[in-house]
Amino acid sequence: MIGQALATVKARIADAARAAGRDPDSVTLVAVSKTHPAEAVAEAIRAGQRVFGENRVQEAKAKFPELKEAHPDLELHLIGPLQTNKVRDAVALFDVIESLDRPKLVRALADEMVRVGRRPRLLIQVNTGREAQKAGADPDHVDGLIQVCRQYGLTIAGLMCIPPAEADPSPHFRMLAELAARNGLAVLSMGMSGDYPVAVQAGATHVRVGSAIFGARDYG
Numbered sequence: 001m002i003g004q005a006l007a008t009v010k011a012r013i014a015d016a017a018r019a020a021g022r023d024p025d026s027v028t029l030v031a032v033s034k035t036h037p038a039e040a041v042a043e044a045i046r047a048g049q050r051v052f053g054e055n056r057v058q059e060a061k062a063k064f065p066e067l068k069e070a071h072p073d074l075e076l077h078l079i080g081p082l083q084t085n086k087v088r089d090a091v092a093l094f095d096v097i098e099s100l101d102r103p104k105l106v107r108a109l110a111d112e113m114v115r116v117g118r119r120p121r122l123l124i125q126v127n128t129g130r131e132a133q134k135a136g137a138d139p140d141h142v143d144g145l146i147q148v149c150r151q152y153g154l155t156i157a158g159l160m161c162i163p164p165a166e167a168d169p170s171p172h173f174r175m176l177a178e179l180a181a182r183n184g185l186a187v188l189s190m191g192m193s194g195d196y197p198v199a200v201q202a203g204a205t206h207v208r209v210g211s212a213i214f215g216a217r218d219y220g
């Protein structure tokens with residue numbers, strides 16, 4: 001079932017890419033496995049999926065070390081908010097951290113990456129809708145935050161956003177693409193189960209798809 005769902009999502013990504021005149025291989029599918037058990041991840045791995053996203057450090061730590069040991073080519077993305085007291089675990093476990101959003105976190109990550117000599121790729125999360133309750137840097141602060149990263153020796157690969165739930169995502173995807181272009185950043189992580197074809201149309205290099213692959217989440 002997960003294998004079939006993965007095939008469907010990949011086909012829709014490829015269709016959207018071709019319709020936009022893009023190479024389907026220029027879009028990476030991040031399978032978001034949060035709340036789903038390791039067995040569901042294992043099923044996706046058996047179907048050929050290698051890139052996964054989790055939004056909580058503790059949950060990923062419980063689920064992924066064994067899977068990563070068995071599959072060294074597995075790539076794990078942190079897509080949820082990161083607290084500074086979880087930076088050590090995050091740097092140890094994740095290959096990409098998509099939720100960098102404030103100077104304090106830049107300092108903590110830089111210190112830890114030097115200390116352990118492991119360098120996950122970094123994306124800045126942008127709060128494109130300027131929602132008070134949502135994580136992410138204010139769009140007006142992104143250029144400055146990139147400067148802070150440079151001062152601390154951190155390279156930013158790109159940007160990530162989660163548009164407001166009920167809004168048309170297109171203007172948010174466009175804003176993210178413009179911010180990235182202005183700063184010479186190649187990676188654009190945008191698009192979820194409800195809107196990933198639109199995101200591919202707008203230039204996404206990474207789409208983060210959960211429920212369309214693993215089914216509905218049960219938060220108990």
Ligand SMILES: *Cc1c(COP(=O)(O)O)cnc(C)c1O
Nearest residue numbers: 032055079192193208209210211
């Ligand atoms: C949960 C989550 C997703 C996946 O959401 P779906 O709608 O299930 O595809 C993508 N990005 C982030 C940051 C998430 O927390």
